[in-house]
Amino acid sequence: MDNQLYSDHKKGAVxxxxxxxxxxxxxAAGEWLNDNQLPFYLGGAELNVASALALWDVPSKYFTALPDNGMSAQIISYLNQRKIDTSAVHYHGHRVGLYYLTKGKDLKHDALIYDRANSAFAELKAGMIDWDTVLKNVSWFHFSAICPAISQQVADVCSEALQAAAERGITISVDLNYRSKLWQYGQHPKDVMPDLVKYCDVIMGNIWAAEQMLGIEVLGNIHESGQKSIYLKEALSSSERIMAQYPKCKAVANTFRFDATGDIDYYTALYYNGEFHNSTEYHTTEFVAKVGTGDCFMAGLIYGFYNEWKPRQTLEFATAAAFKKLFIASDATTDTAGEIANSIQV
Incomplete structure (x- = not known):
């Protein structure tokens, strides 16, 4: 890899x-009412990325907002044990955000219920954070489209953070996560995301998210085609148009996960340095949890770029990492980099 994503500054933490x-x-059957217990997992899209990178021995730093109480202290201790630097965490407010997701279901429809209003993170405002401290020794900044979907004031904090990171020459990546149950504050994603994505060096998502959030139209009637070659052709076209619209962008990644029949087919693509790569296709008839697969793919991309791997090697690692995540119950991967590398199909 030609080091484009790391220009002239020394590598620090992600x-x-x-x-x-x-x-x-x-x-789904409601047995939790009889059992008097509800399983839970610690997560959040960006924490899932931070957790994977820490597990894979990349210096991993995490920014969030938590109330200053005993439960937060336990959470922070847990993260620190997993080699995540939590020194940037901002303490204020009164609660941690929750969401309910029926076991085995995807992040859509009635299986998902958010309980995030008035959380410590949702109450962040521009001007609260000392970015000099937060961004100290950082060379890569990652966020997702979930953050600006929470509220206008959180979107303003995202903008402030991105400006601060860009001014310091920090590489910036975004995952175009679209959550239809968010974006409830009167703004459409296309009103907000382009002004944030203009700071990004790496843009990850899929062709439909790029259309929904950036206005990069999916051309032709391909939605029900089911043909891999057509989807990949559209991914190349979408990637080229994204890079034309956002000159700072150096890499665009697309994921494709189809599971309408119960079986899961999974493959990905990466456009970088004028070259288009597509991954091995993976298939399974069984899975444990779909949550966090995209986050694991994003972590894999960062891992490859951070270690200056060739684009194809980066893509295959990220794809295998995401596919293996389907068989893990927790939100973040528990597979080591070595285990993922050994699982890559070629």
Whole structure:
């Protein structure tokens, strides 16, 4: 790799910026009512990335907002044990955000219920954070589109953080996560995301998220085609248009996960340095949890770029990492880099 993403500044930590959430997991049959217990997992899209990178021995720093209480102290101790630098965490407010997701279900429809209003992160405002301290020794800043979907004031904090990171020459990545149950404050993603994405060096998502958030139209009637070659052709076209619209962008990644029949087909693509790469396709008829697969793919991309791997090697690692995440119950991967590398299919 030609080091484009790391220009002239020394590598430091990867800072993941976003809301820490507790995922509560009721079973579909309602047995949790008889058992008097609800399983939970510690998560949040950006924390999932931070957790994977720390596990893979990349210096991993995490920014979120938490209330200053005993439960937060326990959470921070847990993260520190997993080699995540929590020195940037901002303490204020009164609660941690929650969401409920029925066991085995995807992040859509009635299986998902958010309980995030008035959380410490949701109450962040521009001007609260000392970015000199937060961004000290940081060379990569990662966030997702979930953050600016929370509220206008959180979107303003995202903008402030991105400006500060860009001014310091920090590499910036975004995951175009689209959550239809967010974006409830009167703004459409296309009103907000372009002004944030203009700071990004790496943009990850899929062709439909790029259309929804950036106005990069999906051309033609391909939505029900089911043809891999057509989807990849559209991914190349979308990537080229994204890079034309956002000159700072150096890499665009697309994921494709199809699971309408119960089986899961998964493959990805990466456009970088004028070259388009697509991954091995993976297939499974069984899985444990779909949550966090995209976060694991994003972490894999950062891991490859951070270690200056060739684009194809980076893509195959990230794809294998995401696919293996389907068989892990927790929000973040528990697979080591070595285990992922050994699972890559070629």
């Amino acid at each position: 800072l993941s910026f976003g809301e820490l959430l507790l995922r509560i997991v009721p079973d």
